[in-house]
Amino acid sequence: MSSKRSGNRDRPPAPEPLTPLIDAHTHLDVCGATDARDVAAVLDRAEAVGVQAVVTVADDLASARWVTEAADADPRVYAAVALHPTRAGALTDEARAVIEELARHPRVVAVGETGMDLYWPGRLDGCADPATQREAFAWHIDLAKRVGKPLMIHNREADAEVLDVLAAEGAPDTVIFHCFSSGPGMARTCIDAGWVLSLSGTVSFKNARDLHRAAALIPPQQLLVETDAPFLTPHPYRGAPNEPYCLPYTVRALADLLGRPAAELARRTTENACRVYGLPGCCS
Template sequence: MSKGHEQGHDGPPPAPDPLPLPVVDNHTHLDISRDGAAAPVVAQALDAAAAVGVDRVVQIGCDLAGARFTVEQIERHPRMLGGVAIHPNEAPKHAERGDLHEAWAQIEQLAAHPRVRVIGETGLDYFRTCPEGVQAQQDSLRWHIDLAKRTGKALQIHDRDAHDDVMRILEEEGAPNHTVMHCFSGDMQLARRCVEAGYFLSFSGTVTFKNARGLRDALAITPLDHLLVETDAPFLTPSPFRGAVNASYLVPITVRAMATTLSVDVPTLCQALSDNSERVYGPW
């Protein structure tokens, strides 16, 4: 979950041309509303995405209410898998209230659902966290890594202004078999480190932004078998609609921009993204 400083945009963007092969939006928040708008109607959002070739999504619940919503929805919608966690920005709040361990216990119960395939998003966010909240974030990241390994589920990492500590803690704890760097925000050097460690890099609409040359450079050196795509909806809407409310039906814009950066044709990239998603999360 990332809230960028974007300019306003009137009305929902039009649907892009459908992709030639289906892909997965591997990180979306259908429980979150933005800019005073109502939260999306799940069935309508899934139908709009499927109409342009985004036929599967991973819904991420990153607080207790969102995690419960996620489990409810994945039982209703076969096109949806789920992820649950305490977001790094939520962990210090729980720690301050003295109920972080109780929150973890609830997440562990929800994570037992067979269609919850992700522990996350967890990680570190030093952009919003005061120094006194860092320890709670790091403790929470370590706990979620352990849960992912104990349950055999994929781990999705939120990393904002905390690259070195995220990589250090993953190395110290031992990353799960499938670790996804959600909304990858690093440079070429970090991309190489992640690929060498066996992690998947998930790119969002930020890769289309004019000021994101460094991010496109990182994408360009990432092998196809380490790539995923996401929206982080309702945030991070791809250009030229930056500032509008994001949704899974806009994934084709990001996929086509990624294909251009990678110098591959769109069907080849779509097939890789779909295959990688099933490698990480299993069949829908």
């Protein structure tokens, strides 16, 4: 294992425990974990506040190998593999073969994150153009169908484009919109299609009014919660490095927004994560 970020800035204080919780989408390698001991330390901090398991997600080929090793190293860790839309240009024949092999690993529980990102092209050197992203997204959709695992979608400023590809290719049985950040119109479309919406720390941001309205529409059985760590640290620690142990902050903010008990949200989203990802025994 090797890390992408040292993660040596000050972390937020540990929240009051809230259990059970599952972090439906995180990036342990980018959180600074370098080996099995580091992974265990991150999960120990998370478990101390009620986060029982995490799904750590790849964004490139090296990361796809790393997250699979991390899932093998700790029973509290599961993995998802794909090339991030911005890296879709790296989806060579060799990369496809590696990702497909990893996607069949028993501790890889989703194909992702894949999708469309129209924010970064033109802003980020080397970012895949929309046509390349679309082709890679279509391939990942087909892979999810072939391996029988959920499709985890990254969607940034690309609502119409993501929906168009899903319609053209045919969505897999289970679709997860990670870090859902669109408004109520997109939320209604996804809900009507039976897709799952995962909310991150952005739902705690005071200026995320469209997202707040969208969150209120999500049926309890179609809701997941995530950190997307080390990014999107919830209020009041926005800008500090995020980690799975911060998930209770997001869940309590969401509970306040929806007027529901935080313990109820924790229990329901954990049940949903177990069902959606097929996690064995994680709800006990």
